[in-house]
Each structure stands twice: as C-alpha cells, then as structure tokens.
Amino acid sequence: MDLNLRHISHRYDDVEVLRDINLDIRRGQIVCIIGPSGCGKSTLLRMIGGLERPTAGEVLQLGVPPADCLNPLTYIFQDFALLPWRTVEGNVSLVLEDHPMDAAARQEIIQDVLARTKLSDFRKAYPRQLSGGMKQRVAIARALAVRPAVLLMDEPLSALDSQTRELLMDDLVDLWEKENYTAAYVTHNLAEAVRLGHKIVVLSRRPGEIRDIVEIDMPLSARTTENTELEAIQKRLWQLMRDEARAADMELVDE
Amino acid sequence: MDLNLRHISHRYDDVEVLRDINLDIRRGQIVCIIGPSGCGKSTLLRMIGGLERPTAGEVLQLGVPPADCLNPLTYIFQDFALLPWRTVEGNVSLVLEDHPMDAAARQEIIQDVLARTKLSDFRKAYPRQLSGGMKQRVAIARALAVRPAVLLMDEPLSALDSQTRELLMDDLVDLWEKENYTAAYVTHNLAEAVRLGHKIVVLSRRPGEIRDIVEIDMPLSARTTENTELEAIQKRLWQLMRDEARAADMELVDE
Amino acid sequence: MSDKTAEKNHEGKPVPFRGGGFLPRPKKIVAPVVFIALIAFWEFGSRSGFISPLVLPAPSEAFDAFLNLVNTGLLWQHLAASLQRLLIGWFSGTLLGIIVGTLIGLFSLARSGLSPLVSAIFPIPKIALLPLFIIWFGIGEGSKVATILFGTFFPTVIATYGGIDNVDRGLIRMGQSFGLTRMSIIRKIILPGALPAILSGARISAAIAIILLVAAEMIAAEYGIGAYILLAGSLMATDQLITGVALLSILGLIFAWIIGRAEKYFLKWR
Amino acid sequence: MSDKTAEKNHEGKPVPFRGGGFLPRPKKIVAPVVFIALIAFWEFGSRSGFISPLVLPAPSEAFDAFLNLVNTGLLWQHLAASLQRLLIGWFSGTLLGIIVGTLIGLFSLARSGLSPLVSAIFPIPKIALLPLFIIWFGIGEGSKVATILFGTFFPTVIATYGGIDNVDRGLIRMGQSFGLTRMSIIRKIILPGALPAILSGARISAAIAIILLVAAEMIAAEYGIGAYILLAGSLMATDQLITGVALLSILGLIFAWIIGRAEKYFLKWR
C-alpha cells in the first residue's frame, strides 16, 4: 500500500502551517521528514494518519493493505503514549481488544511482539518502572501488534538520551532489515534522517513547504557511523537548514 | 581556581551510587563526564557544587577564585531552571539581587550578559514565550552574570531538539574560545563530549566508578564535524559503553 | 519542488478520518437558553398549579420578593452587612491560612505539630460549634466573622502547604546554587511558585465563606443575606427564601469571577 | 584507574555546602506529643479554673460524656444512624456526580447546559434549603440523605469533569490512531485517566458529607451524631458537644484514611 499526499495545505485560524505539500510514500520505503521547529511536521503526520483534516488537499491510499492488517496506519509517538495504569502486556492488549479475535489468538500476538522487541521479561511491568528506551520499545511492540501497513513515527527517539537513542536506532534498522516496513519518520535529527531515510523531505520554516527531497540509495545495513558519503549529505542538509533553524529558535511563542 | 575530587563515594540509604571517584578539574579545561543512565553523574556534579554532601571523600578548592567572581561554582541545568514568573531580565537579575551593588551596576551586568548571549531583544519576554534553545541561552546568560570560576553543566543540551543543540554547541565553543572558562560538563552524548571535552571521564554503571579518562589535545576550534580522529575516539567510547548503556536501559526502576 | 510521482496516480481512496472529538467546547448560547427555559418551565408549572406553591413558589413571586427588598432599601442593608462579614472573615482567614500554611510547608516542626491538628479540626462542622462561638466571641460581629474565618482558614492552610510542596525542587536547588539567601529563596521562588495553588485555594475558601454566611448569621444577626434566609425559612416564606438563595448564588458567582480576574493578573506568566 | 594529579595537592579548602533544607519531613513523634500536651494543658486549665467551664468543659468531662454514651449503648445507635445516612448519601451523590461529570466532560451540549447550572447551584448553602427539603423529601431518611447527596454531588461533578479535561490528549489521540471505538476510549483511557482527580474529589466530598451530617440531622432525627450534637448545643451541655464534635472529627479522619487506602490500591501504577 502506498500513500499519496496531494496539494496539502493547512491553517489553524489565522496561522498558515502547511502550504501545498505533494509527496509519495512507497511500500518498503522510509521517508524522513525534517524541518525546523514549528514548521508543521507533526501536523503533516497527523494528516497522513487521518487524525486531522487538511484545510485543502487530500491524502490518498493507493492499493489495499494486506488482509491480516488490523490498523493500516499506525503511529509511534515521541512521548510513547503508554497508558500508565496498564502493564506492558496490557498496553499491547489494548489495541487488540476492539478486534474480533479470541483470547488465545490475542495472547499469541502479544507474546510474539514482546519477544520480537525483547520485552518478554517485562510483561508485568508498569510504564513508570521502565526507562525511556524500554517505554519506546513497548510502543513499538504495540504498533507491531496491529500489523501496520505504514508506520508513522513522530520523533520517536527524541525523548531518549543519546545512548539509548543509538541503541534504538539500531533496533529500528534491524527491524526494517527483517520486515521491510513502510514508514513516515519525522525527526529533527539529521543523523537519524541520513541513517534511516530512503528519502529525506526537507521542509521550510512555517508555513512549511517542501524545500528539497533527497533520496539516498545506499542500503540501510551499509550505513555505519563512519561513512563520508552520508556525512556529506548530512552536512548539506545542515547547511540547507541552519539559518532557518536559528530563525525558528529565535521566534517568540505567543498564545 | 582548580577543583580536586578526592575519594568520593556516596550512597542513598541502601543504594550505592558512587565509588571512590578521584578527579582533577583544572583551570581553563572542560571536563566531560559521561556514563550510562543512573550511574550517578548528576549526583557527582551536585557534590562538586556543594549542593550535596558525599558519604565519604571531599571536594577541594585549590587556589582562590578571581576577586570579581560572585558565585565561583555556577550551574547550568538540563531543565533550564528559569523562574516562569520573571522575564528574561528578571531571571538574570535574580542572582544579582543578593549581592551588594547598586541598581545601575546590576543593570550594566544584565545588559552585558544579554548582549553576549544575543538576547538583548528578548529582555521583556517570559520563559513560556521562548523556545528551548532560547531558554538555555537565558540560563547561560544568568550563569555568566555572576562571573563564575567554574561552570557546572548537567546535560545542558539534552532537553533541546538536535538542530538547536547543534547551534548551542557552537555557541558554547565560541564562548570558550573567548573566555576560556573552566567547566565540568555532564552528558550522555558522545558527540558532545568529543566536541567540547579536553578531558573525558567515563563512568561505569551504578555504582559509578571511573572506568577511563580520555584526554583530547586538539584545540576546540579545530574540531569540525568531519574529523576522523574524533570519530575514532567517539567510536572507542561507544564501544566502551554500549553494553553498559544497554544494561542500564533494561533496568527496572522501582521506588 | 514537489515529488514527481505524486501526480501520476489517480485511483486510490482518501485515508479515513478518525480524529477529532473529546474536546467539548461550551457553546455560549446554550447556557442562557437553558436558564431561561428552566425558569419559564418553573413559572408555567407554578401558574398551572402543576407545581404546588407549597413545594416551590413561582419565580415571579420570588422576583416580587426581590423587588420588595430593593424598594424597601433593605437589600443594601442586608448586602452591606453580609459583605462586611464575608470580606473581613475571608480576608483574615486567608491571610492567617497562608501564614500557617507557609510555616507547615517550610518547617519540619510546624509540619509535624500543626498538620495533624489541621486535619483533625478541618472536618468539624462550624454550625456544631456555634453555641461555643457565642461564648467565645460574643454575639456581635466577632462570632460571625470568626465563623467565616474558621471556615476559610483550614482550606487555605492545606492549599498553601500543598502548593509549597509542589514547588519545583529544581528551582529551589537553582536558588541555592547561586547562593541566594534563605529569605530570598522563600520570597522569590517558593511563594510565587505556590501562588497558583494558593489562588485556587482562595476560590474554594470563598465558596465556603458564602456557604458559612448562613451559619454565621444564625447568631443574633439583624441584617445580612443569611439572616434574611433564616427568617424566611422560619416563616416558611418560600418566595423570600428562594430570593435569598439566589442572592447567595449570585454572590458566589461574582466572587469566583473576581478571583478569576486575580488569577489572570497574577499568573499572566503562565 | 584514577586521575594521577588528584593526589599531589594537599592545600585547598573544601567546597562550601549550600544544599539541603526546604523538604520538611514530619517527625512521627511530634504529632502525638502535641496532641497530648494540648489536652493536658486544657485539662489543667479547666481544673485550675483558668478556663471557665462555661467557655470549655474539661477534656475529662467530655470523656465522661463519651463513656456515658458507650455505657448506655447509645453510641452505637447514633453511629449506626449517622453512618447509614453518610454512606447512602455520599455513595449516591458520588455516583451521580461521576455520571453527570462524565457527561459534562465529554459532550459539548451537556457542558454548555449543565456546567453553568452546577456553578450556580454549588455555592448554595444546604442549611438554607432545609425548609424546602422537608417539603420535597419528607422528614424521614429521605431529606437527610438528600442533604448529604446534594452536598457531595456538586464537588464530585466538578472534580470529575476537571479530571476528564486533564486527561492527556496524547493518550486519546493514541486510542483514535489505533482505531479504538469511542466507548473503548472512554472506558479504557478517559475514565482511568480521570480516576486520580475523581478520588481526590471523593476525599473532599467525604469531608463535606461529614460536615453536612449536622445540617441533615436537623430534620427530625432521633439518633445520629449530628442530632446528638444539636441536642447538646440546645441544652448547652458543652461536654457532650465536645464529645460529638470529636466523634465527627474522628469519623473524618477514618474516611480520609479509607480513601487514602483506595488511592493506594487504585493508583498503584503511579
């Protein structure tokens, strides 16, 4: 299943947030979306997942999701969005309970995804007992449980400390190697973008417009830390964004 | 003024946090302290600044701070620690109000530090109106206002998005080039450590012990992003820490 | 510079919308409509005899009673008497409450000694104590003000020390790290940090003060909305009773509005 | 593997300590000492005549009155009557309050129509309405329970919808993004998320219920702690009055403790 964003524009009351975004997200591809603070990345991602309606334009689904897919467009959030009153297991179970399946089948799925994210030992733990990295792993397990066609990730690593981030990025790469998932991945972090993205979309300051789309053909497994080609791309992206990032940072927030 | 940590150990009730830390912080040097989550980095920094008393050992001050120094050991915190009910100006003023000086002198200092951190235009803004990067700049301005002998920074950049982090790191480097401040800099981020540290102290998992001290002789200004020597050091540090970071991440927090 | 491929497909169906909701927004128009409908229904019920006058007087009768109050000029006397008691009692109760709450919030000894006392005395109903209050504070304004003061003191204490407990420890540590004096930390960090909690405590204690007005004016009060209600109650003059109750309710809304303004003003930094 | 240079200097003075404080910890021992000292002082004052019996009876007299209550077996009758009213009134008031609060929290229409009504009726003192309550609910248990129900309903409504308003929107959005049904979102995300606020509302409404007990038992109550206090007040039997008030205070502490346990149990995930 591919996604196709056509002429998406959006405004909140008198603030124009996005302007004429056209974008393709193709099966098996990770599309990274980068841009300065407040340029509308999260808003765009909400629209892709159907959580918000754009003022103009539309998001089209091309083709049908696989038959066993319970929730084609599935999010992973920056703040994990775990229910603090449910255990690890309960949090995964939550997203299956509204689908018709018997308890055994549900248990099986839960076991499976917890095993894949190496969380089996933590089934009974509450979120407050977990470190940030573990919490995000639970959120990933939860997302995998509904067998998504497309993963929508909104800065999934930016609430983590940089060592954990490093570890989780490896996990995401491993997972992609195995499952070839499709994803839209919003981030601030250029290193992440060049490490994970098959396609990197650079947005301008608000109102967010597409400034550039960079495609990286190198397979993910080949992108180790010392890689001058990637370094060069990252540097180019940073030059593209530096001034805008600075300007966005200096903006006064006024509600 | 140098600092000298001698045989510092600490425990909270039945949890041993730090074990026999010996360390020198010499004038004009930035000492980076890295280590996995919960290994006691923040605790150590609190002891260096006199905010907490170690169970055993002591922190010695060698030599006297410069005469015009209002607060020799000055912190910059991860969460900025700005008073939300004071403007930018008010937040800087706060730390001067308890020192005997006339209003004009105080105003002069405030003007000066705001100018140095390029905040003059934001004097009247409240913290809620500022982006994270700007808030941390205010905290830096506040720290400079008391003319510290040593800056104690506890992950000053980790609450910021990575683009802002990049910008602020440049600012810290520029500042050091100009003022040659002394600092103890706690971080999770190896890239920051190799970029800023003259000496990098690697702590083990809890109970934190010193596993290694790496000195980097290259001048800060020479450390640009593409630098294979630094890359190699960073990679070595990561190998040193990777397993411990993973283990620390998997720990259950239980209060 | 848009993605070339985006243009070439035209089949495909839009992603289904599943957001929105769960953010009820009050429609400004509904509230007055509900009020008016309710009163109209009530008036109609009373006139048609469907609601017996014994059970509830018609709103128009209550309004007549109100006009009567206005015309005789008694309204202002009642209001003046009640407002004076309310303001003095509420103000001094709040002030004392903030002081004691701050002590409990800052000092181990005060916390250990006073806070269990506060929890033990807080749930005592003030009307139960009225006979003692008369002996302690006399039948003049003293006992009336004391009733309101007592009622507002305890919630303020609890709100204040709760607020102080919740002041960000990081800010206090920051103050210490810059070598601020203890007094500076209390004045410039702790108290402003506790202010939001104190103000929301004030909101509660204002409501309690109004509720206690009736109890307070059980004691030998000639004038006052509470006294008016009590007299109406003892004469079973339900029209006057409803008028008095409505006056209290309006008073409550006005107080809440004033505190809302104060919050806006003092907490504009939020 | 420590820093070599660390050993070579021996001059130097330790960094001054400037942390600590601002975290008052109650010393367990102080509270009982304060209570005992207070009562001893009071007893001494009464015996020495320094506190006139008119002003306050000696604690020993109040204790005699209490023993008298126990010995005549009346204590249990009073307690049973009061507890029954408290529990029925508080329970139904809380239940209704949660339902209405949830409606207001979830639906724009309910919010617009009901929430101003709630704010208008909340500050009405229940004692003012007693004469009407007698007519509306009779002089049996009905009006007593209704008084307590009314008193607990409104704070619960406000706590509930406040709690729902504060449920993390991110969690709701998560639920929507996984295609959960509206009912699932309400049951599994919104209500558990509002539970801490609802429980702390229950704490307040329990205190209010106890305070209203006296008002409720003004109406034709033969037994009940409130009735006992009222009788003592009208007979100016201050020893019995103090006993009754102490009973209420203890009841309040027990209720607070029970709700504390419930919080521990239901919110163990915090």
Add this chain to the structure above:
Amino acid sequence: AADKITVGALRFTSHAPSFVAFEKGYFTDEGLEVEFKFFQAAQPMAVAIASGDVDFGITAISGGLINLAEKGAIKVIGGALQEEPGIDGQIILVSKAAYDEGVTSPAKLKSRSFGITQAGSSFHYMASKIAEKEGFATADIKLVPLQKVGAIIGALKSGQVDSWSIVPHIAKALLKGGEIMQIGMVADYIPDYQVTTVFTSTEIAETKPDLVKRFLKAFSKGADDFNAALVDNTEGEAGAAAMVELIHKYVYADQPIEKAGPSIKNGAMRINKDAALNLTNVKDQLDWFKAEGLVSNDIAIETLVNTDYVEIF
C-alpha cells in the same frame, strides 16, 4: 448618667413590654439607657446573657437555660408570659390529614407525631403535659425534633407531622389556610403555664440588685400598658390601635400595618403583673426536665431562680 444596659429580644408580640417601656420612656425614667439586641431564637439569647453580651432577656425555660444556670451563669428573676384560661393562649394544632383521620381532640394524640424544635424545648414540655393529662405516656407521642419553627410549619402543612402547639399569632394565621385544624388549647392542660420568664446573668442578679429592680419596674409598666391595651381591652379601639402601631415598629416591621396588625393582636397574651413569677409551675417544669433526663438531677430550684425581686406564687 444613665446606666447602659443591653436587652435581648425576639421580634415577637410576647416581647412587647420591653418595646413599650422603651418607646414610652419608662426605661429612661428609671435612668436606664437601653439597647436592644435582636435574636432569631431564644437559645442564643440565653447563651448571650451567660457570656455577658446581653444583660436582660425574656424567654421560655429550656434545658439550655437550666444548664447555663447550673454553670452559675444565669438566673431567672421574674415571670413574663403566662397562660390564662379565657384568654387566647397557645393552640394545639393538627394537620388536615390527621384531623380527617379522626384526631379531633388532644385525647386522640396517642401514637401520633408531634412537632417540637428540640428535646427540652417548651414544645416538648407541652406535649408531655398533654399526654399526662390525657392519661398516656410521653413515649406514646412520637416527638419529631425539627430545630426551627419554620420547619415544623412546613412539616405540619405537608402532613408529615400530625400535631403541634404554638403561640396564637402563628396558630391563627395557620388556621386560615385550611391545611391545619385546631383541636384544643394549651391552657386547658397547663392552666397556669409560666411560658416565658425574665432572666439575667447571675452576676447582675447578685451584685446589682438596684439595676435589676429598675429594669423590672420599667418592664412592668410596659407590661401593664400592653395588658390594658391588647389583653384586657380597657383602652378601647384607639388605644389598641396605638399599641399595635407602637409594636409594629419592632414586630413584622417589613409588612404593612394592615397585614401586621391582626398578627400582633392575635399574639397578645397576658404578661404577669409586676413580673410576678409562678414558681409552682417553674418547679414543675424543672422537675419535668429532671425526669426526662435532660438536666442533672441535683439542680435545686434556687440555682435556677432568684426570688429576691418579684412576687412569687
């Protein structure tokens, strides 16, 4: 200079002698500068005298009053309102529903409910005495404590209590409505019932006899005028009207005189001449309180009453 005293009063016709004495200058004649303190109920007035906020008051003997006397705080020094056969006194009422069920005389009150404000109130005493005279136990009447007169009225009107007894001005107003019926007079059961008494603090009674005497003298003169105008009707229409007008300044002041007048007249009952005190009945009341267990058994009549000032019978 005049002695300043504070007199506690309720806005009832039964307190008229004080108002008359004030308005006609009898207090001034005795060198007293009087300030009235108005109360909503008798109970707080007794407490206010005990606490020294008020110097003199007029109220029914209640359990609270006796207990305050026991604590050495107050003393009864004279009599005021008294039941007298032939003069409209307190009336025994029943609800329409009860009347229709056959409660047409006080004899039928057995196992019926009876409204009182509080145990130990005068209503309680009256119910007890009615039961006694009709030959059944007080326990056979279901006493319902409702704290306030208004609450009793509401309960009686809506048929939730069956019966009550109350001073005539309230009773007569209620009888007009038709929801409430009269079944007897209290005077038939307690013929010389000393309904209210004059009392003061023990301190004044014992240390300022002169002040007490002057107060009682002025009060009695007021009572005489009141009795003459409204009880014995010896002053004619005009005298009665003038008296009503005087009292209206204090009682039902918020109602027009046309409405208030009848109520004031209806409330007129005999005030004892020279504040004479029916000690026999007071003793009976005290004994009744003891028997009911509402006051301690060792209270002597001397603790309650100071007999130095007025004639007793």
